[in-house]
Amino acid sequence: MKNKRCGNCxxxxxxxxxxxxxxxxxxxxxxxxxxxxxxxxxxxxxxTMRLPGDSEKIDHAVEExxxxxxxFFIAKILERENxxxxxxxxxxxxxxEYLSSLKAGNRTPSFQxxxxxxxxxxxxxxxxxxxxxxxxxxxxxx
Numbered sequence: 555m556k557n558k559r560c561g562n563c564x565x566x567x568x569x570x571x572x573x574x575x576x577x578x579x580x581x582x583x584x585x586x587x588x589x590x591x592x593x594x595x596x597x598x599x600x601x602t603m604r605l606p607g608d609s610e611k612i613d614h615a616v617e618e619x620x621x622x623x624x625x626f627f628i629a630k631i632l633e634r635e636n637x638x639x640x641x642x643x644x645x646x647x648x649x650x651e652y653l654s655s656l657k658a659g660n661r662t663p664s665f666q667x668x669x670x671x672x673x674x675x676x677x678x679x680x681x682x683x684x685x686x687x688x689x690x691x692x693x694x695x696x
Contacts (some may be wrong), residue, residue, distance in 0.1 A: 565598035588619045617662045627675035645684040
């Protein structure tokens with residue numbers, strides 16, 4: 555790209571590249587983008603840069619990645635815990651219809667739902683702790 559300079563290393567060797575996923579997005583290091591996206595990239599240091607209008611593309615890619623990981627988390631939990639979607643929905647505190655739309659990849663989860671699913675998927679003991687009857691018991695203690 556003419557007249558574009560890398561803010562990281564100062565190089566003028568900037569090209570528009572299709573970055574393949576999964577890769578960590580620098581602004582959200584815990585988010586891995588799973589689909590390819592075209593961005594400006596410094597050939598000298600690898601830094602990615604944004605042009606006006608790239609924010610919408612990045613938002614779309616982040617949402618797509620969140621839906622992808624949500625589907626993975628749900629499948630992992632259902633298989634490992636050998637439970638039904640209705641039971642998982644109860645533990646999450648969401649409706650079975652909402653969970654079904656998340657499982658199908660038709661909706662992007664809320665921040666809270668995504669993190670709860672991630673916790674349940676990555677921590678084998680969390681599913682038992684998240685039982686609705688435990689929430690009632692903990693509320694009485696507090």
